[in-house]
Amino acid sequence: MAEKPILALKHFSKQYGSGCDHCRDNRQELTKNICPFCQTVYAVDDVSLDLYKGEILGIVGESGSGKSTVLGSLYFNVEASEGEYQLNVPQSQPLNLFEASQQKKTRIRNTMLGMVYQNPMLGLRMKYSALSNIAEKMIAANHRNVEAMVERSRQLLDVVDIATIRMKEAPVNFSGGMQQRVQIAKALSNNPPVLLLDEITTGLDLSVQADVLDLIKTIQRELSISMIVVSHDLAVIRMIADRTIVMVNGRIIESGLTDQILEDPQHPYTQKLVYSLL
Amino acid sequence: MKYQGNYGFLDELSKKEIRRSILKAVAIPGYQVPFASREMPIARGWGTGGLQLTLSLVGPQDCVKVIDQGSDESVNAVSIRQLIQDTTQVETTWHTREATLIQSRHRIPEVPLKEGQILVLQVPIPEPLRSVEPSEEETRKLHAYGEYSLAWLKIFEQIIKFDQGSLSADHPVLVNHRYLMAPSPIPRFDNPKMNYNEGLILLGAGREKKIYAVPPYTEVKSIDFDDYPFTFETFAGKACRLSGLTDVFLDEIIDPKTQTASYQTNDQSYLLEILDEREKEKHG
Amino acid sequence: MGYVAIKGGQAAIEEANRLVDYHRVKSGRYLDVETIKAGLKPLVDQVMSESSLYDEDLAALAIKQAEGSPEEAVFLLRAHRSTLPRMYYSETVDTRNMRVMRRISASFKDILGGQILGKSQDFRHRFLDFDLVNETDATVAKTIASFLDLAPEPEPLALTAIPKVIDYLAQQGLYHYPPLDDATPDDITKKSLSFPSSRSQRLQSLTRGQSGAVISLGYAELRGFGISNHPNIGELRVGMIPLEVQGLGREEPYYFGEIEVTEVECFVAKEVKDEQQQVTKTFDIGYGITFGHNETKTIAMSILDYSLEQNDKAHPTSNPEFVLLSIDSVESTGFISHLKLPHYVTFQSLLDGIRSIKEKKV
Numbered sequence: 001m002a003e004k005p006i007l008a009l010k011h012f013s014k015q016y017g018s019g020c021d022h023c024r025d026n027r028q029e030l031t032k033n034i035c036p037f038c039q040t041v042y043a044v045d046d047v048s049l050d051l052y053k054g055e056i057l058g059i060v061g062e063s064g065s066g067k068s069t070v071l072g073s074l075y076f077n078v079e080a081s082e083g084e085y086q087l088n089v090p091q092s093q094p095l096n097l098f099e100a101s102q103q104k105k106t107r108i109r110n111t112m113l114g115m116v117y118q119n120p121m122l123g124l125r126m127k128y129s130a131l132s133n134i135a136e137k138m139i140a141a142n143h144r145n146v147e148a149m150v151e152r153s154r155q156l157l158d159v160v161d162i163a164t165i166r167m168k169e170a171p172v173n174f175s176g177g178m179q180q181r182v183q184i185a186k187a188l189s190n191n192p193p194v195l196l197l198d199e200i201t202t203g204l205d206l207s208v209q210a211d212v213l214d215l216i217k218t219i220q221r222e223l224s225i226s227m228i229v230v231s232h233d234l235a236v237i238r239m240i241a242d243r244t245i246v247m248v249n250g251r252i253i254e255s256g257l258t259d260q261i262l263e264d265p266q267h268p269y270t271q272k273l274v275y276s277l278l
Numbered sequence: 279m280k281y282q283g284n285y286g287f288l289d290e291l292s293k294k295e296i297r298r299s300i301l302k303a304v305a306i307p308g309y310q311v312p313f314a315s316r317e318m319p320i321a322r323g324w325g326t327g328g329l330q331l332t333l334s335l336v337g338p339q340d341c342v343k344v345i346d347q348g349s350d351e352s353v354n355a356v357s358i359r360q361l362i363q364d365t366t367q368v369e370t371t372w373h374t375r376e377a378t379l380i381q382s383r384h385r386i387p388e389v390p391l392k393e394g395q396i397l398v399l400q401v402p403i404p405e406p407l408r409s410v411e412p413s414e415e416e417t418r419k420l421h422a423y424g425e426y427s428l429a430w431l432k433i434f435e436q437i438i439k440f441d442q443g444s445l446s447a448d449h450p451v452l453v454n455h456r457y458l459m460a461p462s463p464i465p466r467f468d469n470p471k472m473n474y475n476e477g478l479i480l481l482g483a484g485r486e487k488k489i490y491a492v493p494p495y496t497e498v499k500s501i502d503f504d505d506y507p508f509t510f511e512t513f514a515g516k517a518c519r520l521s522g523l524t525d526v527f528l529d530e531i532i533d534p535k536t537q538t539a540s541y542q543t544n545d546q547s548y549l550l551e552i553l554d555e556r557e558k559e560k561h562g
Numbered sequence: 563m564g565y566v567a568i569k570g571g572q573a574a575i576e577e578a579n580r581l582v583d584y585h586r587v588k589s590g591r592y593l594d595v596e597t598i599k600a601g602l603k604p605l606v607d608q609v610m611s612e613s614s615l616y617d618e619d620l621a622a623l624a625i626k627q628a629e630g631s632p633e634e635a636v637f638l639l640r641a642h643r644s645t646l647p648r649m650y651y652s653e654t655v656d657t658r659n660m661r662v663m664r665r666i667s668a669s670f671k672d673i674l675g676g677q678i679l680g681k682s683q684d685f686r687h688r689f690l691d692f693d694l695v696n697e698t699d700a701t702v703a704k705t706i707a708s709f710l711d712l713a714p715e716p717e718p719l720a721l722t723a724i725p726k727v728i729d730y731l732a733q734q735g736l737y738h739y740p741p742l743d744d745a746t747p748d749d750i751t752k753k754s755l756s757f758p759s760s761r762s763q764r765l766q767s768l769t770r771g772q773s774g775a776v777i778s779l780g781y782a783e784l785r786g787f788g789i790s791n792h793p794n795i796g797e798l799r800v801g802m803i804p805l806e807v808q809g810l811g812r813e814e815p816y817y818f819g820e821i822e823v824t825e826v827e828c829f830v831a832k833e834v835k836d837e838q839q840q841v842t843k844t845f846d847i848g849y850g851i852t853f854g855h856n857e858t859k860t861i862a863m864s865i866l867d868y869s870l871e872q873n874d875k876a877h878p879t880s881n882p883e884f885v886l887l888s889i890d891s892v893e894s895t896g897f898i899s900h901l902k903l904p905h906y907v908t909f910q911s912l913l914d915g916i917r918s919i920k921e922k923k924v
Binding site for chain 3: 283284287288289290291292312313314315316317318319321322323324326346347348351352353354355356357360383384385402412413414415418440441442444445446447448463464465466467485487511512527529530544
């Protein structure tokens with residue numbers, strides 16, 4: 001592909017703990033990516049990925065595989081131990097965003113990225129109105145016109161299919177599916193080029209899951225936003241991801257077009273995952 | 279009981295230390311400087327922050343005025359003034375113009391401050407973000423990054439619910455384009471008085487152990503939205519029943535017999551000055 | 563006129579003060595400082611500990627002036643403390659050198675040096691002793707004589723250099739001393755408490771904390787709003803420690819005298835993984851120390867010290883801002899009592915806000 005990726009992560013690693021003589025040079029040999037001597041956890045080890053305009057990239061893996069750590073680092077919730085992170089959008093200089101100032105990180109998070117968490121408590125202020133929740137990112141991006149923000153929030157509520165009559169209510173009164181919709185509306189509020197979704201359908205009823213995933217597909221189609229979707233559930237990935245990365249123990253073991261991975265899985269872990277789906 | 283301690287109660291080393299914190303506060307307008315707040319002979323929450331500032335600054339050449347909610351004669355104002363006088367023998371006054379050092383709770387006097395005057399405000403909660411973020415560790419980070427959207431969000435939510443952004447006293451202000459600051463629980467009516475004011479305004483929170491300042495001629499802007507600008511309390515159509523003044527903060531007074539409300543100037547020394555002047559004009 | 567401006571504050575204050583002075587002595591009886599020191603030792607100790615000022619005479623005076631109210635007495639002493647320049651810090655005291663009066667371990671029955679029950683109310687049945695109503699010089703003399711008959715030495719044995727239980731635990735490989743941190747401790751009375759807090763800031767806040775508040779939060783921690791580990795008292799000791807100050811124009815440290823302290827180390831079992839990734843248990847400690855003889859507070863302090871070390875955001879008793887900013891006597895009583903001050907202007911401002919909402923809705 002000649003096109004430049006909109007988002008590029010290179011050689012990203014995240015460890016918790018300082019490491020010791022035993023583990024520093026032998027990460028590959030550790031079982032379960034924890035050092036038995038110093039208890040250092042190598043949550044993610046040398047992960048690189050590219051995201052292209054308009055595509056949905058899936059990351060699948062079991063819990064503890066490091067997939068949410070990767071996503072967290074892209075939203076600056078997790079500080080990288082090593083690696084480079086670039087966003088190729090017009091306003092952005094080609095610099096390693098992991099090394100940017102906190103102010104710059106905050107600005108990028110507010111204007112170029114949207115995040116939807118599995119746990120709506122992380123993404124929403126449960127006691128503020130849905131409207132304020134959606135406006136929060138706009139306010140953070142220095143919008144200071146109330147009417148304009150209310151109007152934009154109405155449009156977004158329409159997109160995520162929440163009746164405007166409920167917009168002054170607090171998400172604490174909403175169902176799980178509705179809370180995810182508010183989170184999605186909030187993530188979209190500043191029209192970011194990249195959306196990050198972390199296990200957003202986990203814990204929801206199957207029919208609600210399908211609705212939320214439909215919504216994601218619609219958003220991708222109509223707004224042509226690029227997305228990274230993290231899930232432990234291959235069924236979710238199969239429904240929406242164009243390309244897929246498979247992670248085990250903090251490392252990428254397989255990647256490719258989603259259809260290709262589903263039809264011809266190479267790694268034993270992926271094979272197990274695919275066969276269990278059938 | 280006769281006072282038996284040091285000039286200005288605190289020992290000289292403590293006063294010096296507090297003055298150094300004041301200098302830092304003046305150098306960084308609106309920034310909350312932590313200081314080792316001392317226990318005072320009056321209770322925490324009753325003006326110990328303001329009192330430590332006043333006692334660290336006061337000298338024999340000063341003239342001190344103390345007000346509480348606009349009144350020089352309110353019990354707490356009396357109590358604090360007495361303490362200052364007992365421990366320093368300094369001259370005191372009711373007249374804003376005469377004072378070099380004014381300690382106040384919840385009001386800025388109606389008479390504008392002049393160069394050389396210091397206004398010390400007592401502060402119960404110095405952190406403007408505290409109502410939206412309970413953790414000090416977090417709010418310190420938010421100040422460091424200049425990340426204040428939470429304060430605007432709180433106002434946004436009020437507008438959504440009540441169609442009005444400013445609802446009560448202690449409305450946050452942005453000082454010198456940088457630090458978000460709690461102006462102390464002064465009415466919103468007093469917020470504009472801070473902007474490019476000629477005197478030095480010092481704010482002291484004893485219990486929370488913070489000192490901050492608005493130096494003379496500093497921009498102080500009450501936060502708001504473009505289409506919902508900051509507003510202060512209105513007394514439209516009302517006037518002080520004694521002076522007829524309309525451009526001052528008014529107390530609402532209920533007649534116990536008729537249950538009707540009338541209004542009176544809250545800044546009592548200013549009211550008395552106006553009334554005295556008129557009396558003189560009449561007789562002079 | 564329906565309203566009188568708040569005037570005459572001066573006269574009202576003077577009258578209120580006169581009433582206080584009168585009521586303290588209106589019966590014609592009064593307590594003298596020596597009586598308070600002799601008969602109200604636990605109160606004197608509590609006040610010294612919460613004031614962080616070790617002076618029995620001043621504490622007794624404060625209690626007298628405060629008519630026995632601990633919060634008021636602590637307030638007086640703390641304010642007095644503000645007038646005293648801080649000249650020196652003492653040398654580090656090793657409590658291994660404590661002259662022990664009482665010392666128990668709830669973890670080991672047989673400890674090196676033995677359990678020393680000392681003075682304790684723990685096993686006394688709490689019946690009201692009506693004989694005390696008619697206590698006289700004669701009955702007091704009799705109590706003293708009968709005690710001395712049985713115990714030829716009036717004071718408990720002065721025991722120094724009693725080994726500490728924690729050293730035993732360490733010898734057994736059940737506790738690992740943390741690396742020695744010889745940094746100068748932070749002093750929250752010279753530089754205000756900051757967050758994230760240091761261990762020395764936490765310990766200083768806790769030892770100055772209001773006894774009731776420290777005990778209540780320590781209790782809440784045990785009862786289920788904390789990390790809910792049942793701690794064991796490894797060792798509780800009460801005794802005298804010597805204080806020395808360096809640098810008074812002499813080479814040798816200058817000996818100032820000794821103070822009474824209560825010290826507690828509580829042991830808490832915690833899970834760790836060994837080299838083979840097997841879950842095993844070892845011990846952590848929580849530490850408490852207070853001026854004077856304050857056992858419950860010191861135990862509670864050790865529990866809170868432990869829970870604050872765990873940095874577990876889910877539990878209020880492991881949240882340093884919640885615990886440390888709530889327990890100070892002068893701060894909590896002051897801010898609660900400030901609600902009695904007039905809030906006319908702020909209330910007027912609020913009133914204005916609410917009225918204009920209503921007008922808009924009409």
